[in-house]
Amino acid sequence: MKKITSLFKIKYPIIQGGMVWTSGWKLASAVSNAGGLGLIGAGSMHPETLKIHIEKCMRATSKPFGVNVPLLYPEMNDIINLLIKKKVPIIFTSAGDPNKWTSKLKKSGCTVVHVVSSVKFAIKAEKAGVDAIVAEGFEAGGHNGREETTTMVLVPLIKKETNLPLIAAGGIASGSSMAAAICLGADGVQIGSRFVTSTEASSHINFKQAVVSAKQGSTILTLKELAPVRMMKNKFYNEIYELYKSGASIEALSKHLGKGRSKKGIFEGDLNEGELEIGQVASHIDKIISASDIIKEIIEEFNTKIDHFSSKRIKL
Amino acid sequence: MKKITSLFKIKYPIIQGGMVWTSGWKLASAVSNAGGLGLIGAGSMHPETLKIHIEKCMRATSKPFGVNVPLLYPEMNDIINLLIKKKVPIIFTSAGDPNKWTSKLKKSGCTVVHVVSSVKFAIKAEKAGVDAIVAEGFEAGGHNGREETTTMVLVPLIKKETNLPLIAAGGIASGSSMAAAICLGADGVQIGSRFVTSTEASSHINFKQAVVSAKQGSTILTLKELAPVRMMKNKFYNEIYELYKSGASIEALSKHLGKGRSKKGIFEGDLNEGELEIGQVASHIDKIISASDIIKEIIEEFNTKIDHFSSKRIKL
Numbered sequence: 188m189k190k191i192t193s194l195f196k197i198k199y200p201i202i203q204g205g206m207v208w209t210s211g212w213k214l215a216s217a218v219s220n221a222g223g224l225g226l227i228g229a230g231s232m233h234p235e236t237l238k239i240h241i242e243k244c245m246r247a248t249s250k251p252f253g254v255n256v257p258l259l260y261p262e263m264n265d266i267i268n269l270l271i272k273k274k275v276p277i278i279f280t281s282a283g284d285p286n287k288w289t290s291k292l293k294k295s296g297c298t299v300v301h302v303v304s305s306v307k308f309a310i311k312a313e314k315a316g317v318d319a320i321v322a323e324g325f326e327a328g329g330h331n332g333r334e335e336t337t338t339m340v341l342v343p344l345i346k347k348e349t350n351l352p353l354i355a356a357g358g359i360a361s362g363s364s365m366a367a368a369i370c371l372g373a374d375g376v377q378i379g380s381r382f383v384t385s386t387e388a389s390s391h392i393n394f395k396q397a398v399v400s401a402k403q404g405s406t407i408l409t410l411k412e413l414a415p416v417r418m419m420k421n422k423f424y425n426e427i428y429e430l431y432k433s434g435a436s437i438e439a440l441s442k443h444l445g446k447g448r449s450k451k452g453i454f455e456g457d458l459n460e461g462e463l464e465i466g467q468v469a470s471h472i473d474k475i476i477s478a479s480d481i482i483k484e485i486i487e488e489f490n491t492k493i494d495h496f497s498s499k500r501i502k503l
Numbered sequence: 504m505k506k507i508t509s510l511f512k513i514k515y516p517i518i519q520g521g522m523v524w525t526s527g528w529k530l531a532s533a534v535s536n537a538g539g540l541g542l543i544g545a546g547s548m549h550p551e552t553l554k555i556h557i558e559k560c561m562r563a564t565s566k567p568f569g570v571n572v573p574l575l576y577p578e579m580n581d582i583i584n585l586l587i588k589k590k591v592p593i594i595f596t597s598a599g600d601p602n603k604w605t606s607k608l609k610k611s612g613c614t615v616v617h618v619v620s621s622v623k624f625a626i627k628a629e630k631a632g633v634d635a636i637v638a639e640g641f642e643a644g645g646h647n648g649r650e651e652t653t654t655m656v657l658v659p660l661i662k663k664e665t666n667l668p669l670i671a672a673g674g675i676a677s678g679s680s681m682a683a684a685i686c687l688g689a690d691g692v693q694i695g696s697r698f699v700t701s702t703e704a705s706s707h708i709n710f711k712q713a714v715v716s717a718k719q720g721s722t723i724l725t726l727k728e729l730a731p732v733r734m735m736k737n738k739f740y741n742e743i744y745e746l747y748k749s750g751a752s753i754e755a756l757s758k759h760l761g762k763g764r765s766k767k768g769i770f771e772g773d774l775n776e777g778e779l780e781i782g783q784v785a786s787h788i789d790k791i792i793s794a795s796d797i798i799k800e801i802i803e804e805f806n807t808k809i810d811h812f813s814s815k816r817i818k819l
Contacts, residue, residue, distance in 0.1 A: 188813060199817060292716055306719045325641065326653040337642040339674030340783040341684065344719055358655035367683035369815060401624050403660055405649045408764065434750050438778040467656040478508045486817050492686055497813045499504060499685060501515060501802050 190352035191375030193317060194275060194298060196251050198222030201365070202321075202354060204379030205255020206329065206472045207231035207280055207464065208454035209390040214478060216247035217387040226279055229448065234265040240275045251276050253300075257330070258283020259414075261300040271295040271395035282330055282414075285315040300354070302377075309345045320349060321377050324357030328466035329382050331408055331415045339371065346372035362467040362488025366496075369378025374396030378485075380466040385478040387503055390480065394463060401469035412437045413444065421465035507691030510614060512567050514538030515802055517681070518637075518670060519794070520695030521571020521595055522645065523547035523780065523806075524770035525706040527775020528556040530794060532563035533703040537795035544574045547766065550581040552614025557589045563813055567592050567680060569616075573646070575730075587611040598646055598730075601631040616670070618693075625661045628668035636665060636691050640673030644696050644782030647724055647731045655687065662688035676784040679805025682812075696782040701794040707772030710779060728753045729760065735779035739764065749810060789800035 191200040203210060203218040205228035215225030225248070227240050237254070244252055245315055254275050256266060259282045267288055278292055281302035292299050293316055301312035302321040309320050322345045324338030325331065336344070339472040346353055355373035359365055360381040368376050382388055384395045397419065408417045409427055418424060430440055439454075444462075452461015504698070507516040519526060519534040521544035521554055541564070543556050560568055568661030570591050572582060575598045583604055586594055594608050597618035608615050609632055617628035618637040625636050636660045640654030641647065652660070654673040669688035676697040684692050698704055700711045701732055713735065724733045725743055734740060746756055760778075768777015792800075 188817075262692060265699050312816055324653065324655070326656050335723070336719055336783060336786075337640065337653050337655065337674055339640070340642050340786065341678060341719070344786055345678070358653055361659070362656060363659060363688060366686040368810075370679055370682040370812070371685055372679060403652055403657070407651070470656065470660055483819070486819055488819075490816050492553060493812055496682075496809055498685070500806050500809050501504070503799070503802055503806075 188369065191319070192352065194352055195224050197224050197252075198276065199482060199486055201373030202226065202375060202377040203382045203478070204251075204377050205229065206379055206433060206455065209383055209388045210255075211389045212244035212247060212416060213389065214387040216244045216423045217250045217276070217385070217478035218382065218482070219250040219252040220439050221482045223478075223482050224277065225478075226255045227252070228262065229266060230255070230260065231454075232263055234269050238269055238273070241275060242270075245273075247362075253277030253279055253298075255281060256280040257281050257320040258287060263288070267291065267485050270297070279321065281321075282375045283419050285312040285317055289315040289317055302356070303345070304336065304341070305334050306344050306348050309349050313349045315353055319354060320345060320386050321354040321356050323377070325408065326417075326467040326469060327357035328406070328417045328469070329464040330415050331453055332502075333411065333415055335408070338368070342368065342371040342373050347414060357466060358468050359470045362485045362490070363492055364468070364471075365485055365489050366492040367370040368409050380468050381472055381481055383465060384472050385481055386475060387478050390453050392452050393456030393458055394461075397463065398465055398469045398472055399464070399474060402473070403470045405469060406465055406467050410440065412442065413441055416462070416464060417466060419465055419469075421452075421461075423462060424451075442490060465494065504690050505555030505687065507635070507670065510668055511540050511569075514784060515689030515798060516666060517801060518542065518691060518693040519698045519799055520672065520693050521545065521569075522695055523678050523765050524570075525704045527705045528560035528563060529705060530698060530701060530703040531556075531568050532560045534565045534698065534798070535566040535568040535600050537798045539794075539798050540593065541568045541794075542571045543568070545582060546576065547573070547770075550578055552584050553582065554589070555768045557585075557591060557675040561589075565679060569593030569595055569614075571595040573597050573637065575667040575688055579604075586613070595632075595637065597637075601628040601633055605631040605633055618672070618742065618763050619661070620652065620657070621650050622660050623666050629665045629667055633667065635670060636661060637670040637672050638689070639693070640671075641724065642733075642783040643673030644722065644785070645780040647733050649727065649731055651724070654684070657740055658687040658689050660685065662686055673782060674776070674784050676787045678801045678806070679808055680784070680787075681801055681805050682808040696784050696792060696800050697797055699781060700788050700791045701797055705796050706769050710777075711791050713779065714776055714781055714785045714788055715791060716779070717788070719786045721785060722781055722783050726756065726760065729757055729762050732778070732780060733782060735781055735785075737768075737777075737779060738775040739768070739778060
């Protein structure tokens with residue numbers, strides 16, 4: 188785990204996932220101040236908004252923080268130049284080709300991490316020169332890979348094929364699942380859904396409460412023909428389901444998705460019409476507390492696991 | 504883990520999954536002789552065949568062993584009566600209602616375990632009076648649940664809602680993933696795919712070699728409208744995929760599936776026309792060795808994990 192804490196100069200190997208409409212400067216700085224690595228989610232921000240969040244984050248914490256950039260974003264040139272100009276120390280890139288921006292960011296002194304859902308892209312990211320990899324499993328919320336490989340299977344596969352520090356994501360919301368990820372070979376964990384229900388997340392209270400109420404089977408990976416995304420089953424999802432059943436075209440699906448669905452759901456709290464991006468692990472989450480309390484709880488549970496684990500040695 | 508080793512009177516908390524066309528008396532007795540719990544997979548056997556396998560297994564080992572019974576099987580009355588008559592000590596039931604046979608089996612002195620993919624059925628199984636539960640995640644091979652919940656998410660959920668000894672299944676093929684499952688709250692593990700590539704498995708050498716060659720993305724969960732099953736992507740699967748694309752009816756899918764596909768693939772080694780049931784974790788498996796060597800390797804790796812783990816305590 189030292190590989191991760193040394194790389195980012197943080198106390199705990201816990202990275203808060205950069206999430207659209209959820210992780211602005213408030214959440215990112217709270218996580219960084221609590222000893223983890225906070226990430227601003229640039230996916231829902233125009234460059235001018237992102238600039239404000241970076242500036243506020245820098246004022247709110249003296250600790251390292253980062254920005255998560257989904258590379259499929261249209262204003263990527265401006266975003267990358269902004270990140271360099273603002274000297275953001277750590278950049279997580281996702282949903283795109285790691286070859287495109289890694290060397291430019293590295294030359295400017297950034298630490299670069301790439302998020303992958305496959306061995307193929309992990310190898311590609313290592314060759315592109317990134318500093319670490321996030322291996323994100325099928326159970327993770329939001330945009331996801333087409334391979335449907337779960338965290339349990341993906342993490343050891345990528346561990347075997349690459350030499351970089353490895354961060355596990357998907358299905359992790361507690362000290363127990365963090366311990367499981369470390370057993371699988373991860374050096375640290377990225378946690379998304381759990382921080383959606385932090386007091387500092389900018390997600391709407393309706394959405395936070397929906398996450399707390401979520402049960403097994405509340406989420407589904409859908410829209411695989413467009414860009415696979417895990418979201419809650421709600422009215423909007425039921426309409427997608429009906430479209431699939433009627434054999435709708437990709438164009439019809441895309442038209443129904445339209446624009447602004449994730450803002451509507453996550454930020455404005457419209458639980459019927461919005462796209463409610465969240466992981467399967469929502470079913471584990473039962474309260475809304477501060478980011479620092481989340482981190483404290485996770486580390487304490489992790490340590491308890493370690494203490495109990497030493498008695499589990501099996502005599503051959 | 505003692506909950507599992509005491510319940511079954513075995514040395515290691517490793518259960519070999521009962522698999523069609525793969526786990527006959529040879530594999531089951533080899534696993535039991537090596538200190539795990541071997542299971543005969545009754546899913547591919549008529550009662551008269553199962554009878555022979557039970558008798559041979561009893562001659563081949565003096566240790567406890569069990570039989571896995573998928574309850575959707577047509578000759579269930581005969582099978583259950585046979586198991587009772589032969590005094591099979593441990594019965595794993597799957598793919599059906601735990602209320603139907605549990606009390607009859609329990610009254611006859613059997614230890615009964617039920618395999619589930621959901622919290623709902625775990626609670627139902629506990630109420631039905633079973634002795635332990637297998638929580639099987641989305642990544643597992645063969646017949647699988649509709650909830651698509653991964654092992655990482657499912658195991659802690661069921662741990663929270665039931666009090667029974669808990670066995671994790673899906674994505675486990677090594678000491679590392681066994682350690683991860685224990686961190687998640689399991690008391691033991693059920694391992695299927697890894698034992699497909701044991702020398703004692705009755706699966707065809709072509710299939711064993713295909714499992715060894717499998718990569719990430721080699722398997723898929725499909726036929727959800729019939730009975731969801733995870734299998735390898737091969738010619739037969741490609742045909743199913745084309746049927747789906749053309750909007751085929753359930754009847755058309757069922758007709759194409761036909762009968763005897765798993766026998767053809769797993770037992771006869773027809774990698775094109777057969778249904779090759781296997782888990783995502785096939786991508787981790789790289790050799791064909793004996794069941795006892797598999798168990799030894801897993802326990803040794805598990806212990807190494809434990810030894811390294813104690814140094815990972817995090818200072819708050």
